[in-house]
Amino acid sequence: MSHEYVPEIATDRDGNEYEVQGWQGDFYGGKLGFWLFMLTEVMMFGAMFLALTYYFSLHHQDFLDASASLNRYLGGFNTVVLLVSALTMGLGLLKMRSGDVKGAKLMIWATIILAFVFLGVKAVEWTAEYHHGVFLGLDALQSGNEHSKPFGQILFFGMYFTMTGLHGFHIIIGIGLMVWLLKRINAGKVAPDHHILHWNIALYWDLVHLIWVFVFPYFYMIGAGDVTGGITHGH
Amino acid sequence: MSKTYFDETHCAIGHPKSTFWQWMLTIDHKRIGIMYAVVMFTFFFVAVATAMAMRIELFAPGAQIMDGDTFNQAFTLHGVIMIFLFIIPGIPAVFGNIVMPLMIGAKDVSFPRLNWFTFWLYIVGCIIALSSLFNFTGEGLDFNFADTGWTFYAPYSLNTGTNVITTLVAAFVLGMASILTGLNFLVTIHRLRAPGMDFFKMPLFVWGIYATAWIQLLATPVVGITLVLAILEKYFGIGIFDPSKGGDPVLFEHLFWIYSHPAVYLMILPAFGIMSEIIPVFSRREIFGYRTIALSSASIAGIGYLVWGHHLFTSGMSDLAKTIFSFLTFFVAIPTGIKFYDWVATMYKGKIILKSPMLWALGTIVTFAIGGLTGVTIAMVGSDIHLQDTYYSVAHFHYAILGGVVFLLFAGLHYWYPVVTGRMYKEGVAKVAFWLNFIGINLLWFPMFIAGYLGMPRRYFDYLPEFEIYHQVSGLGAAVILAGLVLMFWNFISSWKSGEPSGTNPWNATTLEWHLPSSPPPLENHSKVPYVDFNPYEYHHGQPVVKFDYETMKRID
Amino acid sequence: MGTSTTVNYQEEKGAYYKVLVALLVLTAITFAQPFTFLTDHNFGMQLLIGLVKALIILFYYMHLKGEKLIGWTVVFAVFLVMFFFLIVMIDVNNFQFGDVSHITNEVASAGSGSASHH
Numbered sequence: 010m011s012h013e014y015v016p017e018i019a020t021d022r023d024g025n026e027y028e029v030q031g032w033q034g035d036f037y038g039g040k041l042g043f044w045l046f047m048l049t050e051v052m053m054f055g056a057m058f059l060a061l062t063y064y065f066s067l068h069h070q071d072f073l074d075a076s077a078s079l080n081r082y083l084g085g086f087n088t089v090v091l092l093v094s095a096l097t098m099g100l101g102l103l104k105m106r107s108g109d110v111k112g113a114k115l116m117i118w119a120t121i122i123l124a125f126v127f128l129g130v131k132a133v134e135w136t137a138e139y140h141h142g143v144f145l146g147l148d149a150l151q152s153g154n155e156h157s158k159p160f161g162q163i164l165f166f167g168m169y170f171t172m173t174g175l176h177g178f179h180i181i182i183g184i185g186l187m188v189w190l191l192k193r194i195n196a197g198k199v200a201p202d203h204h205i206l207h208w209n210i211a212l213y214w215d216l217v218h219l220i221w222v223f224v225f226p227y228f229y230m231i232g233a234g235d236v237t238g239g240i241t242h243g244h
Numbered sequence: 245m246s247k248t249y250f251d252e253t254h255c256a257i258g259h260p261k262s263t264f265w266q267w268m269l270t271i272d273h274k275r276i277g278i279m280y281a282v283v284m285f286t287f288f289f290v291a292v293a294t295a296m297a298m299r300i301e302l303f304a305p306g307a308q309i310m311d312g313d314t315f316n317q318a319f320t321l322h323g324v325i326m327i328f329l330f331i332i333p334g335i336p337a338v339f340g341n342i343v344m345p346l347m348i349g350a351k352d353v354s355f356p357r358l359n360w361f362t363f364w365l366y367i368v369g370c371i372i373a374l375s376s377l378f379n380f381t382g383e384g385l386d387f388n389f390a391d392t393g394w395t396f397y398a399p400y401s402l403n404t405g406t407n408v409i410t411t412l413v414a415a416f417v418l419g420m421a422s423i424l425t426g427l428n429f430l431v432t433i434h435r436l437r438a439p440g441m442d443f444f445k446m447p448l449f450v451w452g453i454y455a456t457a458w459i460q461l462l463a464t465p466v467v468g469i470t471l472v473l474a475i476l477e478k479y480f481g482i483g484i485f486d487p488s489k490g491g492d493p494v495l496f497e498h499l500f501w502i503y504s505h506p507a508v509y510l511m512i513l514p515a516f517g518i519m520s521e522i523i524p525v526f527s528r529r530e531i532f533g534y535r536t537i538a539l540s541s542a543s544i545a546g547i548g549y550l551v552w553g554h555h556l557f558t559s560g561m562s563d564l565a566k567t568i569f570s571f572l573t574f575f576v577a578i579p580t581g582i583k584f585y586d587w588v589a590t591m592y593k594g595k596i597i598l599k600s601p602m603l604w605a606l607g608t609i610v611t612f613a614i615g616g617l618t619g620v621t622i623a624m625v626g627s628d629i630h631l632q633d634t635y636y637s638v639a640h641f642h643y644a645i646l647g648g649v650v651f652l653l654f655a656g657l658h659y660w661y662p663v664v665t666g667r668m669y670k671e672g673v674a675k676v677a678f679w680l681n682f683i684g685i686n687l688l689w690f691p692m693f694i695a696g697y698l699g700m701p702r703r704y705f706d707y708l709p710e711f712e713i714y715h716q717v718s719g720l721g722a723a724v725i726l727a728g729l730v731l732m733f734w735n736f737i738s739s740w741k742s743g744e745p746s747g748t749n750p751w752n753a754t755t756l757e758w759h760l761p762s763s764p765p766p767l768e769n770h771s772k773v774p775y776v777d778f779n780p781y782e783y784h785h786g787q788p789v790v791k792f793d794y795e796t797m798k799r800i801d
Numbered sequence: 802m803g804t805s806t807t808v809n810y811q812e813e814k815g816a817y818y819k820v821l822v823a824l825l826v827l828t829a830i831t832f833a834q835p836f837t838f839l840t841d842h843n844f845g846m847q848l849l850i851g852l853v854k855a856l857i858i859l860f861y862y863m864h865l866k867g868e869k870l871i872g873w874t875v876v877f878a879v880f881l882v883m884f885f886f887l888i889v890m891i892d893v894n895n896f897q898f899g900d901v902s903h904i905t906n907e908v909a910s911a912g913s914g915s916a917s918h919h
Binding site for chain 2: 020021028032049053055146153167
């Protein structure tokens with residue numbers, strides 16, 4: 010805080026005093042504000058899942074076929090990477106709150122590295138898909154040519170690249186936020202007695218993980234096992 | 245002479261000395277509200293001019309001053325400006341910013357720097373929208389604004405050669421500004437109310453802003469992502485709105501209206517809040533049914549999320565979905581009806597003071613009642629099949645938005661003019677301007693109910709000769725309303741410099757924005773934050789009960 | 802204001818590791834489920850497992866356990882999304898024009914050919 014903020018006191022008719030909550034130094038307000046921002050992300054990804062479910066309903070079997078063709082093990086590996094990164098981020102915040110600033114920074118670095126691993130695996134996946142001819146703009150995902158996939162598969166992959174792409178974009182933003190957080194810690198602006206920024210960035214990272222918790226099974230796992238599994242029984 | 249918020253301010257970056265940079269960098273909610281108002285009303289008049297051009301074109305059948313393609317661009321421009329640049333920022337951006345913190349006894353919003361950033365984000369959105377008007381070709385400017393209607397339905401919006409995508413980007417940025425405003429207001433109302441002011445001691449305008457903020461926060465992201473998906477569809481062919489790949493245009497309509505219907509409640513809830521402020525003051529008595537009005541704001545916000553499908557009755561939705569939406573839509577009228585009843589009950593046995601804010605409020609009761617009731621008539625699927633996409637719908641929503649939201653915004657401009665400027669406008673001029681607007685809106689829009697019922701389609705550049713009389717009466721109404729608007733704004737602008745000083749409480753009202761130590765207010769609002777152990781509308785025999793010593797903000801009644 | 806340094810790292814870290822193990826176990830179950838149990842209901846099971854993971858993350862990593870106001874706002878937002886799903890899915894599952902609509906009766910092209918869904 011640049012200016013020292015002293016809270017005002019309000020007095021009622023009986024002389025009782027009440028501390029006035031100002032906009033400065035409001036930790037709970039900062040937490041609440043960031044949670045509200047995260048709700049907008051829930052609505053945004055929720056709408057995308059809605060579009061996905063809409064077409065899953067219209068093109069059920071195509072979706073299962075397309076899902077079965079994704080590399081489940083790369084996706085699963087990324088799931089574990091993100092899971093561990095949520096741990097490191099959480100432990101980093103815990104260290105900050107307990108006074109261990111150096112340990113906190115190490116944990117943030119660990120999280121950044123894991124985030125890059127995630128992006129790397131994603132790049133490998135997308136490259137493999139590209140080489141199989143399955144990518145935005147390529148024939149398989151256009152209609153009316155000899156390589157065209159059926160409607161449901163085109164829509165599945167359209168949403169796959171959109172949602173994993175937007176999710177990856179949020180990972181990149183997360184890396185940026187974590188780098189910025191490290192700078193603020195080094196500048197002394199984030200410290201054990203003033204860590205709302207660290208708290209909120211940790212929450213952001215948990216949100217990114219939460220989104221993946223639903224993205225992964227929806228795209229990678231619904232076509233697993235017997236391909237006729239799913240909501241309706243096979244035909 | 246004590247300093248006012250025009251003399252000094254807090255800035256986001258540094259401590260600039262020049263007046264210009266103090267305005268550019270100010271984080272003061274009162275100045276930010278004024279800047280929103282200046283930009284918004286400038287765009288408002290551009291959209292009004294566009295509407296006047298359309299009315300001139302439609303005065304007779306055939307082409308008058310523009311061709312069909314240009315007409316399509318004109319109604320798109322009118323809609324995009326009015327909706328995204330004017331009415332959605334609307335009352336929250338102006339009075340939510342200026343008045344809401346004053347009403348809860350706060351010194352600013354919870355995140356003043358975010359508020360500053362949000363204003364400039366709004367400006368960036370406006371600039372992007374302006375840039376979508378033209379293409380810069382070798383020979384100069386080519387007018388290439390979108391021609392899809394403000395609803396941008398796929399697949400046409402993705403195939404047209406006009407600048408749709410730029411407008412979608414603008415709408416996305418403007419949507420982010422709306423989200424951040426809602427977020428800021430939610431935290432402010434939860435955290436910064438004066439000690440003792442629990443939720444049911446808040447003025448009803450704050451309830452209106454609170455309910456609105458929930459819609460701003462949760463509904464806007466849906467249209468945001470819809471615009472992103474449309475952009476991805478256009479450039480990467482993801483397929484979700486493209487029937488040639490199995491995509492369904494009805495999905496676009498679902499996603500678009502999941503936001504755009506709650507958006508109209510976002511518009512009207514703060515307006516109803518203004519009504520709830522004005523009626524008690526100019527009836528000199530406590531509002532009737534405070535708690536039900538407060539809870540009805542919350543229920544309108546909640547139920548409003550559930551009814552969007554009534555915009556899709558003719559689009560190919562399943563019959564089951566149509567029935568569900570029609571049923572739910574009838575429910576949303578109930579809380580509004582409750583408010584109307586409570587307002588009229590407040591006036592009963594009150595001592596009515598027919599000053600200009602009250603004229604606007606009473607006029608709105610008439611015009612919004614027409615708008616709201618005609619909405620109920622088209623909530624029935626059967627009648628909507630006939631009336632959808634005719635002038636009947638257009639008249640319905642203009643009565644509701646212009647005759648509801650905008651009229652109450654104008655009421656608020658009159659009511660809170662003394663708080664913002666420290667002056668009073670000319671009352672006689674204000675009354676004349678009101679009557680011009682009121683007569684004008686009815687001349688302009690009432691014939692359209694009839695024309696629509698008889699089959700005049702909306703967004704049509706040309707029409708059969710049997711509809712000409714309705715367009716001509718509407719054209720006359722447009723001229724009358726334009727005169728009223730110009731007169732009203734002339735009154736405001738000229739009175740800012742030369743109007744009578746108003747004092748801190750010219751209307752003898754009770755809420756906290758009228759208990760500031762100076763007029764205009766000081767930078768940090770109240771001299772001290774009061775302890776609130778009173779209800780917001782306490783009158784006894786027509787006089788406010790609660791009185792303060794303005795240095796200590798202690799009660800002296 | 803919640804920024805004191807009386808948090809003890811050694812005491813609190815246990816909860817974080819327990820959550821990690823729970824999430825890893827649930828991830829393993831995610832992989833095993835389509836091949837082992839309730840395989841006719843893959844979609845539902847996968848989402849259910851995801852939901853359990855999400856609740857654990859929300860309550861413990863995101864400290865939602867013990868938060869009243871914030872908890873209710875999350876519930877409100879999730880309910881809204883669920884309602885949008887409910888109605889839109891009712892609409893698309895009662896699609897009346899499936900027999901004649903282009904999007905559910907794609908023209909068979911050379912290399913593909915998924916027949917229309919029911």
